[in-house]
Structure formats: C-alpha cells, structure tokens
Amino acid sequence: MAFVLQFVKILSLVLLAAPFGPEEDRADRAPASEACDEICQQLQAVPDTVVVSRITRALQSPGFEQEFPRLAGVDDRIVRFYEAHGFQPQWIVGTRVSExxxxLLQDIRSADQDGLHSEAFRPDRVRRALDRLAQSDSVSAIVDAELELTRAFFQYASTMLTGRVDPQELSSEVYLQPETLRVDSILTALLSAKSDPGFRESLVPRHSHYERLVAALGHYRALEAKGGWAPIPDGETLEPGDEDARVPALRQRLSVTGDLSQVSDLAVTGLPRADWKFDVSVQQALAHFQQRHGLAVDSTLGPATLAALNVSASQRARQIELSLERLRWLPQDPGERYVMVNIPEFRVRGFDRSGPTVDMRVVVGADYGGHQTPVFQENMDHVVINPYWNVPYSIASEEIAPSVRANSNYLASRNFEGVGGSGKVIPASSISAQDIIDGRLRIRQKPGAGNALGLIKFMFPNPHAIYLHDTPADHLFSEPERAFSHGCIRLEDPPGFGEWVLRAQGWDRSRIEQEMGNPERTRVDLDEDIPVYIIYLTAFADEEGVHFRDDIYGNDAVLDQALSKLEEASSR
Structure with missing residues (x-):
C-alpha cells in the first residue's frame, strides 16, 4: 500500500512537470524532483507503451514509411526481430541510447577495411536520427533512431555474413549458396552484452585467410595512396648477371612490395652504371616475387613476370576485395576439419583448428570447352581405393566414341567396359560407337594403374560429378599453371592426402599404399563428414604474405562488374 501511495505521488509530480502536447507525440521524461529517482528508475524499466505502439505501427502498417521516410525498405527479418521482443525498443531505454x-556506428564507418563501402549502410542516416533524438523527446524521434540502428545493423551484418553479391546470380559462381543465419538472433545476443559486444568480431569469417587479407588490403591501399609504383619498360629478357638500364627500376619496384629489402628513394634513371647490375639481391627478390605470383621461379625478367610486375597497386587492391567477398560466401565457421581447393592457385589444403596440415598441388579443369572446375561446397563422406571411372556421357560421346569408330580395339586396349540399363556388364568387344552416342549403355574404366582416376578417389557427392583423385599423368604437376582436366581435381600426393582424411580412423600412409596395390575395389566410409570448399581466390594470404594469381576463368571480371554496379548505386 505504501508503494502505491508513493507511486501516485510521483505520478502527480510527473504530470505536473510534463509539457502539454499531443499524448502520442511526447515520450515520458524523467521527473525533475530528485526525491523520486528510485521509483522513476523503476518506471523507466517499464516498456513505454506509446513507443511500443508506434514501433508496431511502423513495422506492421502498410505505407507507414510515408510518415517515417527513412524507414522505407525495412524487411521481414526486422519485423520478426521486434515481434520476438514485443515491439519494445532494444537500443533506446526512455530517451537514453545504448552505448x-x-x-555499431564505429564498426560500420570502418567497414572499408573489409573491402566494403561504409556508405552503403547509410551511417549518416543513423547519425542524423541520433542527433534528432538528442534535440527532441518526441516519440517519432525515438522510433526513428531505434529503427535506423536496427536497419543499419541488419544491412551490415547480412553483408559481413553472406557478402554483397548473391553468387547464384553470377554465372561464374552459380553453384555456391551462402549460409543462411538468423541475424535477429545474433543482434539479440550482441545487445545483451554488458560491454562493447564487438559487432565486427562477431560477424567476420573465421577463416585464417580472412584477417590476413584484410591486413594486405590496408597495405596495398596505402601503397596506392602513395602513388603505387612506376611500370618497368618493355625490353629484352633479363637474366642474373646482366647489366641493363632497367635494373634500377626493377630494384625499386621489388622494394615497394617488400620482395627486396628497402632501397633508398633515389631516381631510377641516371644512376651509376654499377647499379645496372642484375645481382644476387635482385635475383633472390625476383624469385620471391615469382613465387608469390604463381610464376615459374627462374629469376628471369621475361614477359610473364614483367606483366605481373606492372599490374598496378589499385588492381591488386581490387583483387583482394574480390577475395574477401568470396570468403564471405562461405560458412562463417568452416568446421573443425575441412578441405579447401583454390582453383586459380592450383592447390588443395586440409585444415584443422591449428591451420593447414596438408598442402599439395592439384590439376584443375581446363579453361575452355566447358571443362572449368565449378565453385561449390559439399561434404566428403567416403573414399574409394581402386575405383572404377564412370565416364560422363559428354566425354564418352564427344571423345571416346570417335576413337572407337577409328579403332575397334580402343576400348579393350584401355580397359573400358560397358554397363547396361539393368546393370549387366558388357564387354568392350560388343560396344559400338553408335551404342555410346545413343546412350544405350554407359562406359566405365576398370580399376588399375591405367585408370584415369588413378588408384584412389575422395568422394563428396555433388551434381557436377566432381571429386578429388589420383592420376597416372603426374608429369603435369611440374607446370606452374595446371588447368588441364575435364573438371575433376587431380592430387599430387594421393596417399598423403588420404592419410590426412583417414587418420582418425586408424589409416596411415603405408596402409593406404598397401590397399592401393591390391586389385580389389575398397570403399571406406568416413566416421564424420569433412566439408570440402572449391573456391576461386586470385588473392590470398598466409604467414609468408599476400599472393596473387591470374583470373584463369574470367570469374574476377564478372564479380568486379557486379560489385561496381552496387558501389555506383550506393554512392548516389
């Protein structure tokens, strides 16, 4: 009873102190009397029904954005977020804005470091709404600031978690589908934190590549701001020991990107002839540059190396931005153990929580004739030792059938056989080229040393019939660019990769090699699936620095165009 009497007393003070005006256009203000502080704090903890009513109308009434034009474009996820909280404000208590x-605003304004454009999230709109709230206690000001903060978070979080571009809208990346996360649940958890929740840290991809690429982007943007580097003139191929007027320019260029220890900032022309010498320091620096760019490491300044040296700092920065975007398409947490194939790098790595623990060269799909290796993700669930090669119809009809027509012994000499619709095995001698073309049977190659898949394959079932496998054509691994297959991924060291995949099940290299030497086909099901990510990064970073590769399939050009359109629209 005493509490009720005290409540009535305080309420009368509030009503006497409150300014006159429309009931729905004013927010409750703290009473002036210090004597009511304790109960006032209790009252402020009670949801403001007027604000709740206005938020409800803002999100549920069609056309309400005409009254609050800044709220146009609020999507269903934001509605669900507020429905889960009874449409109560989450950022603002009374008229006090949460720290x-x-x-959030600081992280959004720093979004450029992640290769994003901060203006796309309209932090200026949030700032104006907060400034208005600081000057006015109207309900509309509270609701405007509340929903602007939520709108900005949802846009920022969605971009950080899934990227700016939907890869399924790009013909070059159509098979990759970003993970769908509940952004509303993430925001609820972050706002419940008592201190700075670290919005960015909660949203960035947890791949080891990502933060290293962010640092590299900052470095190359700084180089760009300083003017980048001067191009090296064309000329004869330079080799170690040569003397040439272009060597000072080469020294300076290698120094700018840290491949050569920093040299003094001298003009690159008019230097003493002694500085024209292609000496050991230049030789080692050029080899390091070639290694970072996937070139043949011969310490020779030839056409390919010269072209890579003359790519501008701004172009390199853009490559990094494209790779950061692609990493946002992958699950934020890739898993305890996972496999990552980087197509333009021609490498595969197996990761655990400590980082990459297996790393080797691969051969990927050729860049012509529809043989490009697709970008996608699936789960590896079994391994086949001494596999059959079930030949895709396109290869059988376009490549094998003409060979059969020209040589009736072609199938038998290469250990092929047919399989009918009922599963009946058909000997090679009974198969004609027309049988293959008409699809009356499928062609497969028997297990053995001559099998196109080699002696082991690693299966992650997918609609593209792509997998990792052994190969009898191991001479191709010495090539710097290894785009030669029909799309599947050939491994440099299949037993070593198999040991990494199967080690938890008691398999070591010697056991795998022993099974590969047996004629029998063996299937090993994995106790736990391993995520496999087939990705396309022409810029990537590791503990040795940032690396660049050529855009072998033209995917960078497609993504760059899509992002440029978005960036142009957001700058208007």
Whole structure:
C-alpha cells in the first residue's frame, strides 16, 4: 500500500512537470524532483507503451514509411526481430541510447577495411536520427533512431555474413549458396552484452585467410595512396648477371612490395652504371616475387613476370576485395576439419583448428570447352581405393566414341567396359560407337594403374560429378599453371592426402599404399563428414604474405562488374 501511495505521488509530480502536447507525440521524461529517482528508475524499466505502439505501427502498417521516410525498405527479418521482443525498443531505454549504438556506428564507418563501402549502410542516416533524438523527446524521434540502428545493423551484418553479391546470380559462381543465419538472433545476443559486444568480431569469417587479407588490403591501399609504383619498360629478357638500364627500376619496384629489402628513394634513371647490375639481391627478390605470383621461379625478367610486375597497386587492391567477398560466401565457421581447393592457385589444403596440415598441388579443369572446375561446397563422406571411372556421357560421346569408330580395339586396349540399363556388364568387344552416342549403355574404366582416376578417389557427392583423385599423368604437376582436366581435381600426393582424411580412423600412409596395390575395389566410409570448399581466390594470404594469381576463368571480371554496379548505386 505504501508503494502505491508513493507511486501516485510521483505520478502527480510527473504530470505536473510534463509539457502539454499531443499524448502520442511526447515520450515520458524523467521527473525533475530528485526525491523520486528510485521509483522513476523503476518506471523507466517499464516498456513505454506509446513507443511500443508506434514501433508496431511502423513495422506492421502498410505505407507507414510515408510518415517515417527513412524507414522505407525495412524487411521481414526486422519485423520478426521486434515481434520476438514485443515491439519494445532494444537500443533506446526512455530517451537514453545504448552505448552499443556508438560501437555499431564505429564498426560500420570502418567497414572499408573489409573491402566494403561504409556508405552503403547509410551511417549518416543513423547519425542524423541520433542527433534528432538528442534535440527532441518526441516519440517519432525515438522510433526513428531505434529503427535506423536496427536497419543499419541488419544491412551490415547480412553483408559481413553472406557478402554483397548473391553468387547464384553470377554465372561464374552459380553453384555456391551462402549460409543462411538468423541475424535477429545474433543482434539479440550482441545487445545483451554488458560491454562493447564487438559487432565486427562477431560477424567476420573465421577463416585464417580472412584477417590476413584484410591486413594486405590496408597495405596495398596505402601503397596506392602513395602513388603505387612506376611500370618497368618493355625490353629484352633479363637474366642474373646482366647489366641493363632497367635494373634500377626493377630494384625499386621489388622494394615497394617488400620482395627486396628497402632501397633508398633515389631516381631510377641516371644512376651509376654499377647499379645496372642484375645481382644476387635482385635475383633472390625476383624469385620471391615469382613465387608469390604463381610464376615459374627462374629469376628471369621475361614477359610473364614483367606483366605481373606492372599490374598496378589499385588492381591488386581490387583483387583482394574480390577475395574477401568470396570468403564471405562461405560458412562463417568452416568446421573443425575441412578441405579447401583454390582453383586459380592450383592447390588443395586440409585444415584443422591449428591451420593447414596438408598442402599439395592439384590439376584443375581446363579453361575452355566447358571443362572449368565449378565453385561449390559439399561434404566428403567416403573414399574409394581402386575405383572404377564412370565416364560422363559428354566425354564418352564427344571423345571416346570417335576413337572407337577409328579403332575397334580402343576400348579393350584401355580397359573400358560397358554397363547396361539393368546393370549387366558388357564387354568392350560388343560396344559400338553408335551404342555410346545413343546412350544405350554407359562406359566405365576398370580399376588399375591405367585408370584415369588413378588408384584412389575422395568422394563428396555433388551434381557436377566432381571429386578429388589420383592420376597416372603426374608429369603435369611440374607446370606452374595446371588447368588441364575435364573438371575433376587431380592430387599430387594421393596417399598423403588420404592419410590426412583417414587418420582418425586408424589409416596411415603405408596402409593406404598397401590397399592401393591390391586389385580389389575398397570403399571406406568416413566416421564424420569433412566439408570440402572449391573456391576461386586470385588473392590470398598466409604467414609468408599476400599472393596473387591470374583470373584463369574470367570469374574476377564478372564479380568486379557486379560489385561496381552496387558501389555506383550506393554512392548516389
């Protein structure tokens, strides 16, 4: 009873102190009397029904954005977020703005470091709404600031978690589908934190590549701001020991990107002839540059190396931005153990929580004739030792059938056989080229040393019939660019890769090699699936620095065009 009497007393003070005006256009203000502080704090903890009513109308009434034009474009996820919280404000209590708002704005304004464009999230709109709230206690100001903060978070979080571009809208990346996360649940958890929740840290991909690429982007943007580097003139191929007027320019160029120890900032022309010498320091620096760019490491300044040296700092920075975007398409947490194939790098790595623990060269699909290796992700669930090669119809009809027509012994000499619709095995001698073309049977190659898949394959079932496998054509691994297959991924060291995949099940290299030497086909099901990510990064970073590769399939050009359109629209 005493509490009720005290409540009535305080309420009368509030009503006497409150300014006159439309009931729905004013927010409750703290009473002036210090004597009511304790109960006032209790009252402020009670949801403001007027604000709740206005948020509800803002999100549920068609056309309400005409009254609050800044709220146009609020999507269903934001509605679900507020429905889960009874449409109560989450950023603003009374007229006090949570300290989390400043943390969010700071992270959004720093979004450029992640290769994003901060203006796309309209932090200026949030700032104006907060400034208006600081000057006015109207309900509309509270609701405007509240929903602007939520709108900005949802846009920022969605971009950080899934990227700016939907890869399924790009013909070059159509098979990759970003993970769908509940952004509303993430925001609820972050706002419940008592201190700075670290919005960015909660949203960035957890791949080891990502933060290293962010650092590399900052470095190359700084180089770009300083003017980048001067191109090296064309000329004769330079080799170690040569003397040439272009060597000072080469020294300077290698120094700018850290491949050569920093040289003094001298003009690159008019130097003493002694500085024209292609000496050991230049030789080693050029080899390091070639290694970072996937070139033949011969310490020779030939056409390919010269072209890579003359790619501008701004172009390299853009490559990094494209790779950061692609990493956002992958699950934020790739898993305890996972496999990552980087197509333009021609390498595969197996990762655990400590980093890459297996790393080797691969051969990927050729860049012509529809043989490009697709970009996608699936789960590896079994391994086949001494596999059959079930020949895709396109290869059988376009490549094998003409050979059969020209040589009736072609199938038998290469250990092929047919399989009918009922599963009946058909000997090679009974198969004609027309049988293959008409699809009356499928062609497969028997297990053995001559099998196109080699002696082991690693299966992650997918609609593209792509997998990792052994190969009898191991001479191709010495090539710097290894785009030669029909799409599947050939491994440099299949037993070593198999040991990494199967080690938890008691298999070591010697056991795998022993089974590969047996004629019998063996299937090993994995106790736990391993995620496999087939990705396309022409810029990537590791503990040795940032690396670049050529855009072998033209995918960078497609993504760059899509992002440029978005960036142009956001700058208007």
């Amino acid at each position: 989390h708002a400043d943390a």
